[in-house]
Amino acid sequence: MSNGVSRILLIEDDESIAELQKDYLEINHMEAEIACDGLIGLNRALNESFDLIVIDIMLPSMDGFEICRRIREKKNIPLMIVSAKKEDIDKVRGLGLGADDYMTKPFSPSELVARVQAHIKRYQLLTGADTANDIIEINQIRIDKSAHRVFVLGEEIIFTTKEFELLLFFMENPNRVWMKEQLFRQVWDMDDFDTDIYTVVVHIGRIREKLKKGKLSESPIETIWGSGYRFNT
Structure with missing residues (x-):
């Protein structure tokens, strides 16, 4: 988080969807950046500082499941998977790899914003430096x-x-x-x-x-x- 503004990475190869998500996040006072390639998205996720990462499953270079697995090996920030895959096995797999949430397309941008805000809020409360030793x-x-x-x-x-x-x-x-x-x-x-x-x-x-x-x-x-x-x- 820079200057109190949450920074979100959208790993999404459909540029129209990514731009719409980015617009809604920025309207709600968050910074959003887009990576349209799986491997590029993974490298940015591992080497830059983000407060939450939204990951599509079907991506060029590397699928979202593998991206989720590799990020979770290194970082504990909130991860959200979004996908047109509606099968239960895909949801279970994504969550089993360490994703905090799984959203099935299509969904409203406002629902995405609500979930992003909720995950960031809970994460910040849980990891806040002012938490009393308990x-x-x-x-x-x-x-x-x-x-x-x-x-x-x-x-x-x-x-x-x-x-x-x-x-x-x-x-x-x-x-x-x-x-x-x-x-x-x-x-x-x-x-x-x-x-x-x-x-x-x-x-x-x-x-x-x-x-x-x-x-x-x-x-x-x-x-x-x-x-x-x-x-x-």
């Missing part, structure tokens, strides 16, 4: 909120921003059943969109995998069939 520990899982670090059985496990935020929400609100729609509103700070089920389910799956990787014998996040999820203490 430790929360349940079931051998310890979260250092100010340092954005998670420890399982004493060993650090790396979580993406949204995985961290979702786990933190569960640990701050344990022993209560949360529906997927509620989790989407609380953690993503947005009204229900058609991606909420996939977004929440995939992120919970990734959290469970990482807790298991940390040698936690049993996941505290329980699926309550027909209702939602509960973090058990």
Whole structure:
């Protein structure tokens, strides 16, 4: 963020769509830059400072899935995938590679702006330097909120921003059943969109995998069939 203005990178090969998205973002007081080639977009994402990156899937040189994977290996900023691909498997794949959100084309530019603003706001709140040092520990899982670090059985496990935020929400609100729609509103700070089920389910799956990787014998996040999820203490 430069001079208090959020900087967005749009990796989109359809110039008319990219320019429309850029116009709406700039109308809403954000800076937006366009990369029409996948490899160029990846290089800019890795070597420049952006507050959020919007990635199309079908791109010249490199597809959006690979771009998302490579960015997530190096950076933890919000990533949004946008695509005409509507199949559930594509949504799950994109979210599984570390994207924070998946929007299916066509969508309104105002919806894009709303999601971009929500993701940036949540990210800034989570990583703000003025956050008070605070430790929360349940079931051998310890979260250092100010340092954005998670420890399982004493060993650090790396979580993406949204995985961290979702786990933190569960640990701050344990022993209560949360529906997927509620989790989407609380953690993503947005009204229900058609991606909420996939977004929440995939992120919970990734959290469970990482807790298991940390040698936690049993996941505290329980699926309550027909209702939602509960973090058990």
